[in-house]
Amino acid sequence: MTQSSKFFDDLGRIMNDAASVADGVRREAETAVRGQMERMVNDLNLVKREDYDALREMVQIQGEEIQALRRELDAFKRTKKTS
Structure with missing residues (x-):
């Protein structure tokens, strides 16, 4: 070498x-x-992303439920006024 x-x-x-x-x-x-x-x-x-997404979904569902309950309440109030 x-x-x-x-x-x-x-x-x-x-x-x-x-x-x-x-x-x-x-x-x-x-x-x-x-x-x-x-x-x-x-x-x-x-906050972990999974926890945030789960909470966001719950809030969205509850918001939809609140809107539905408000519509029902408004309909109930209208029927009470006419009776």
């Missing part, structure tokens, strides 16, 4: 090791940031 090919082999190995280390650091950083963001979100007491 010539000295220059050994140099390039060593350089390639060092670069691979550096890439592995950089990837490990990246994963660790992502994990740390994700954990911090989860803690921040939990501290804000935000």
Whole structure:
């Protein structure tokens, strides 16, 4: 093996090791940031999307029920006035 090919082999190995280390650091950083963001979100007491959607649907249904009851009440009042 010539000295220059050994140099390039060593350089390639060092670069691979550096890439592995950089990837490990990246994963660790992502994990740390994700954990911090989860803690921040939990501290804000935000509503989960599923809970919001369920409540929104319930409010819509109740609004429709209220409108129907108002129509019934108006109809009842009209029949009381005519009798």
